[in-house]
Amino acid sequence: MKGMQLRGKSRGAGAIEAIIALGILGLVAVAFIGGLSTTLKAVSVADEQSTAQAIAQSEMEYVKSLPYEYGTTGYGTDPNLALNGYAFAAAAAPLHDPDDGIQKVMVTVKHHDKEVLTLEDYKVDR
Numbered sequence: 001m002k003g004m005q006l007r008g009k010s011r012g013a014g015a016i017e018a019i020i021a022l023g024i025l026g027l028v029a030v031a032f033i034g035g036l037s038t039t040l041k042a043v044s045v046a047d048e049q050s051t052a053q054a055i056a057q058s059e060m061e062y063v064k065s066l067p068y069e070y071g072t073t074g075y076g077t078d079p080n081l082a083l084n085g086y087a088f089a090a091a092a093a094p095l096h097d098p099d100d101g102i103q104k105v106m107v108t109v110k111h112h113d114k115e116v117l118t119l120e121d122y123k124v125d126r
Helices: 013-065
Strands: 086-094 102-111 114-124
Touching (some): 013 102
Antiparallel strands (some): 086 102, 102 114
């Protein structure tokens, strides 16, 4: 096989096949990287939602443990609950006018000034 030469239409066929193979490999790599990017974004959103849910539930329990305040529009936040980039507030509104001891409490959680979650529950004067 020494000194074998390509003749006629065979010249350059190996180079074209290599270019086509590299093109297909490039498309596969782009699709794989796109899938990784989508997965990373989904994990980030799920983590944000899960953290916001935990904050909202903890803050709701804190508000429910406070004494009932007639006519209030909000309760203070738990000073022990602070997470980087997350802000939360607890608003309250009486269910009836005049306030008969039942309030709807709404805890809103924001992450970097974007509202992520609002949790609603009721507080009663017992």
